[in-house]
Amino acid sequence: MSGVPLLVVVAALVWVTVLVIVGVLALLRGRDVLQRLIALDLLAVLVVALLALLSYLRDVPHYLDAAVALTLLSFVATVAAARYLATGGPLE
Amino acid sequence: MIGIVLRVVVLAGLYLLVVSSVKLGDVAIGLVLASLVVAVGHRRRAASRSDSSTVRRLAGVPALVGGTLVDVVTSSAEVIRCCLRGPPDPGLVRLPTGPTSPSSFAAWGVRLGITPNTVVVDLDEERGELLVHVLDAHDPDGVRAEQAAAYQSRQRRVFP
Amino acid sequence: MMSVVLDVAGGVLLVVGLLLLTIALVGVLRMPGTYSQLHAQGLATGPGVICVLASSIATENAATISYAAIGIVFTVLTSPVAAHAIARAARRRGAGGDPR
Numbered sequence: 001m002s003g004v005p006l007l008v009v010v011a012a013l014v015w016v017t018v019l020v021i022v023g024v025l026a027l028l029r030g031r032d033v034l035q036r037l038i039a040l041d042l043l044a045v046l047v048v049a050l051l052a053l054l055s056y057l058r059d060v061p062h063y064l065d066a067a068v069a070l071t072l073l074s075f076v077a078t079v080a081a082a083r084y085l086a087t088g089g090p091l092e
Numbered sequence: 093m094i095g096i097v098l099r100v101v102v103l104a105g106l107y108l109l110v111v112s113s114v115k116l117g118d119v120a121i122g123l124v125l126a127s128l129v130v131a132v133g134h135r136r137r138a139a140s141r142s143d144s145s146t147v148r149r150l151a152g153v154p155a156l157v158g159g160t161l162v163d164v165v166t167s168s169a170e171v172i173r174c175c176l177r178g179p180p181d182p183g184l185v186r187l188p189t190g191p192t193s194p195s196s197f198a199a200w201g202v203r204l205g206i207t208p209n210t211v212v213v214d215l216d217e218e219r220g221e222l223l224v225h226v227l228d229a230h231d232p233d234g235v236r237a238e239q240a241a242a243y244q245s246r247q248r249r250v251f252p
Numbered sequence: 253m254m255s256v257v258l259d260v261a262g263g264v265l266l267v268v269g270l271l272l273l274t275i276a277l278v279g280v281l282r283m284p285g286t287y288s289q290l291h292a293q294g295l296a297t298g299p300g301v302i303c304v305l306a307s308s309i310a311t312e313n314a315a316t317i318s319y320a321a322i323g324i325v326f327t328v329l330t331s332p333v334a335a336h337a338i339a340r341a342a343r344r345r346g347a348g349g350d351p352r
Contacts, residue, residue: 086345
């Protein structure tokens, strides 16, 4: 593989995996439902970074497709949940 | 006219990025799809701007993008400092934008939202006012002056 | 020569992006209020993930770089809107206090 040395990418993958675990702890520890929503959004970003690193490691561009889809899905999910929490119900 | 061509080219470019190929057939399909979308959107729009004003607005785009990048870097440094030491004095600040168009409001929102040290909380289109949360709100007038200066130097030429 | 420059740039961007993600996570864990956590989260969803995606220039693979470019475009367009939606929900639920 050309590009960043293999060791750096593997170390980055391990580090982002650790960050995902800490992010799950932040999700469980949130005091408020909105703080949990923030942690969930952050978790989606961490998984996008994980997919990007995996695509660099294996040289498969299509993992980044999944990353883009995850970005858009997490955006829709966050906006829908925030609207639901702001109005108090889906039918209002 | 330049604006219409520009929209078609940008949309076709996005299509080519998605399919990630530059074969002749893909380019043709992208151009056809982009012109269809622009034609449908153009019929809904009331008045289009003249060519000279479009060129003048395009000339301000590098300053807008570059200035926003500088803002992102400086405000990231500020937020990093606050993350590691704790926020000094977080609070909500009213930010007057003056009487502006919807596209200008959108530009204000994206510009303030992509810089991490400001979060747009609410907006009041009738009074031309944004409610912004900042981490260091002990000097609200300073925050307002700083954002007005950023608007003057970066955004005013493109989205007045 | 060009390839070495791209490799170094990609590596630096990767390290900067990972640092930003780490600091953002620390900020979300440490900040007291919902709005303050949003600032820390904006650090990750904006500059952090953009740096990680931009490090794709080191792979010198046209398909990878173009997908990463789409990812950057969508991130720039969506992350301010998501942060604003959460902030407005927090305001409606009565967080914050009087504006200055």
